[in-house]
Amino acid sequence: xxxxxxxxxxxxxxxxxxxxxxxxxxxxxxxxxxxxxxxxxxxxxxxxxxxxxxxxxxxxxxxxxxxxxxxxxxxxxxxxxxxxxxxxxxxxxxxxxxxxxxxxxxxxxxxxxxxxxxxxxxxxxxxxxxxxxxxxxxxxxxxxxxxxxxxxxxxxxxxxxxxxx
Amino acid sequence: xxxxxxxxxxxxxxxxxxxxxxxxxxxxxxxxxxxxxxxxxxxxxxxxxxxxxxxxxxxxxxxxxxxxxxxxxxxxxxxxxxxxxxxxxxxxxxxxxxxxxxxxxxxxxxxxxxxxxxxxxxxxxxxxxxxxxxxxxxxxxxxxxxxxxxxxxxxxxxxxxxxxx
Numbered sequence: 547x548x549x550x551x552x553x554x555x556x557x558x559x560x561x562x563x564x565x566x567x568x569x570x571x572x573x574x575x576x577x578x579x580x581x582x583x584x585x586x587x588x589x590x591x592x593x594x595x596x597x598x599x600x601x602x603x604x605x606x607x608x609x610x611x612x613x614x615x616x617x618x619x620x621x622x623x624x625x626x627x628x629x630x631x632x633x634x635x636x637x638x639x640x641x642x643x644x645x646x647x648x649x650x651x652x653x654x655x656x657x658x659x660x661x662x663x664x665x666x667x668x669x670x671x672x673x674x675x676x677x678x679x680x681x682x683x684x685x686x687x688x689x690x691x692x693x694x695x696x697x698x699x700x701x702x703x704x705x706x707x708x709x710x711x
Numbered sequence: 712x713x714x715x716x717x718x719x720x721x722x723x724x725x726x727x728x729x730x731x732x733x734x735x736x737x738x739x740x741x742x743x744x745x746x747x748x749x750x751x752x753x754x755x756x757x758x759x760x761x762x763x764x765x766x767x768x769x770x771x772x773x774x775x776x777x778x779x780x781x782x783x784x785x786x787x788x789x790x791x792x793x794x795x796x797x798x799x800x801x802x803x804x805x806x807x808x809x810x811x812x813x814x815x816x817x818x819x820x821x822x823x824x825x826x827x828x829x830x831x832x833x834x835x836x837x838x839x840x841x842x843x844x845x846x847x848x849x850x851x852x853x854x855x856x857x858x859x860x861x862x863x864x865x866x867x868x869x870x871x872x873x874x875x876x
Contacts, residue, residue: 584834586835588839589831589833591756591829591831592758593757593758593826593827593828593829594826595826595827599827600827601827601829603829629839630840630841630842633839633840633841634841634842637841659826661758661759661760661824661826662758662760662764662765662766663758663841664756664758664766664768664838664864665838665839665841666754666756666831666833666836666837666838666839667835667836667837667838667839668754668831668833668834668835668836668837669749669833669834669835670751670832670833670834671831671832671833671836672831672832672833673829673830673831673832674753674794674798674830674831674832675795675798676795676798676799676802676828676830677795677799699829
C-alpha cells in the first residue's frame with residue numbers, strides 16, 4: 547500500500563501545483579500548525595472512493611479564503627467579492643488539489659472516483675478520523691502572510707467497520 | 712424539478728426512519744434552530760452527484776453525538792465509547808439518512824451516486840452554500856433532550872459555475 551510518507555509528498559506537490567498555476571500565490575511549507583486563535587475559518591472537503599478512500603481538505607481563515615478567491619477570479623480588491631465566491635473558491639481548491647493527487651497516483655491506484663466539494667464555516671475546526679483512517683498533513687504559508695492547512699485522510703477501502711458496503 | 716418543499720418532507724421522513732429503526736431514539740421536529748452557544752459540535756457530511764447534486768449533513772453537540780453512538784452500538788454507558796465510535800456514528804447517520812433519501816427519490820431521480828461521509832469538529836459550525844444551491848432544513852429534538860439539525864443542500868447538476876466538469 548502507498549506509504550503515508552509518499553502520500554504526504556504527493557499532497558504537497560499537488561498543493562504547490564494548484565497554487566502556482568491556478569491561484570498565482572506563492573506557497574511555502576511550514577513546520578507545525580498555526581495556533582488556532584478561534585477565528586472564523588472555512589474548511590473545504592472533497593471525498594473520494596475506490597480501493598483507496600477518504601477525503602482531502604483545505605482549512606484557512608476567512609481573510610485567507612477571500613484572498614484566494616480574489617486571486618482565482620483576478621479581482622483587484624476583496625470588496626468586489628460575494629460571499630458565495632469565497633465559498634466556491636475553497637471548494638474548487640479542494641477539487642483541483644484532489645484532481646492533481648488522483649493524476650499523481652494513477653499508476654498505482656486506477657479506480658479513484660472523486661465526488662463534489664462541500665464547505666463548512668466555523669471556529670476551532672478539525673477533521674475527525676474514522677476507524678482505520680490515517681492522514682497526511684501539509685501546513686503552509688501563502689504569500690508570506692496567510693496560513694492554510696491541507697489534509698489527505700485515507701484508508702484502504704473496506705478497512706473501516708462502517709456499513710457503507 | 713423536485714420542489715424544495717417536497718425535499719424537506721423527504722428529508723424529515725428519512726431522518727425519522729433512521730432514528731426509529733437504527734438509533735432507537737424518539738425524534739420530534741421543532742421550529743427554529745437551537746441557539747448556537749458555541750459549544751463543541753460535530754458535523755457529518757455526505758455528498759452525492761447525479762442530475763441532482765449536493766450534500767446531506769447532520770450537526771449536533773458532542774454529548775448528543777455520544778448518545779447517538781451509544782444507542783447505535785447498544786452500549787449502556789457513554790464511558791465505554793471511544794472517540795472514533797462517536798465520529799463513525801455521525802458519519803453513518805449521514806450515510807443512512809442519505810440512503811433513505813435516495814430510495815424515496817428513485818422514481819424521479821434515478822442517477823444519484825453517494826460518496827462516503829466525512830466528519831468535522833468545531834464551534835459555531837454552519838454549512839456554506841455554493842452557487843446555485845438551496846437547502847432544505849430539519850431541526851429536531853432527540854429523546855426530548857438533545858438538539859440536532861439536518862440539511863439537504865442541493866442543485867441541479869450543471870447549475871453552478873464550478874469547474875468540476
